[in-house]
Amino acid sequence: MKIGCIQLNVGFGKVEENFARAEEKIREAATLGAEIIVLPEMWNTGYALEKLPELADVDGERAKAFLQGLAMELGVHIVGGSVATRKGDKFFNTMYTFDKDGNLVGEYSKAHLFRLMDEHLFLEAGDEMNRFALGDIEAAGVICYDIRFPEWLRAHALTGAKVLFVPAQWPTPRIDHWKTLLQARAIENQCFVIAVNRIANKVENFNGQSMVIQPWGEVLWVGADDEEVAVIDVDFSIVDEVRGRIPVYDDRRPGLYSMCQSPKQF
Numbered sequence: 001m002k003i004g005c006i007q008l009n010v011g012f013g014k015v016e017e018n019f020a021r022a023e024e025k026i027r028e029a030a031t032l033g034a035e036i037i038v039l040p041e042m043w044n045t046g047y048a049l050e051k052l053p054e055l056a057d058v059d060g061e062r063a064k065a066f067l068q069g070l071a072m073e074l075g076v077h078i079v080g081g082s083v084a085t086r087k088g089d090k091f092f093n094t095m096y097t098f099d100k101d102g103n104l105v106g107e108y109s110k111a112h113l114f115r116l117m118d119e120h121l122f123l124e125a126g127d128e129m130n131r132f133a134l135g136d137i138e139a140a141g142v143i144c145y146d147i148r149f150p151e152w153l154r155a156h157a158l159t160g161a162k163v164l165f166v167p168a169q170w171p172t173p174r175i176d177h178w179k180t181l182l183q184a185r186a187i188e189n190q191c192f193v194i195a196v197n198r199i200a201n202k203v204e205n206f207n208g209q210s211m212v213i214q215p216w217g218e219v220l221w222v223g224a225d226d227e228e229v230a231v232i233d234v235d236f237s238i239v240d241e242v243r244g245r246i247p248v249y250d251d252r253r254p255g256l257y258s259m260c261q262s263p264k265q266f
Contacts, residue, residue: 037076110146153189164193175209192212
């Protein structure tokens, strides 16, 4: 299956420009033959957290209509990265996923909020998993900082996901962590990881390096440090091969892990 990764230059608080740019790049990816198209995190507003009362998408209605319309028109699945949304008087970082028929198959609000960017001061954390199917591909999605919590990604993999989608706004100073953590999540969960990061000017300090990683940990593609649309061909049958060769799911001992539910406080 061909995966289109859109490494987008997200404008800070520039909603109209961001929607226009996202549409342009989605259409480009479809023209290049992408069957699944993936956007980065918070592509509608960037991290304009203090401006959320005026910028956030109320109930995600604009983003949902936008993504649904393009999915149906172009006949592609769209993992819609994530957008800043407003529900009542609360704000969320929300991922919407539509299949090629325009069905909303996944909705997820970021579960782990990143305190170093003050997310917890402006956003509410989600508390539900994000499992969905795109055609016959069992998938799951998390957002950026979530990858530092391996138990959260394992919980999704245990439900049968063969691919984990990770939209992000991961900063340049910790880009080595990004690469290492993504490879680890692919290897330990024996699944594909499709991770799409944003790029930005030097002031905002995001440099792309999006990645497609197969279950053995092999990196199939790494994005550059500029805006880019890449289409990568992946073979999801590898997942069953890897899980058959090294049966970590069969060898798990969940009873032992329950002993670790109250870790030492640091």
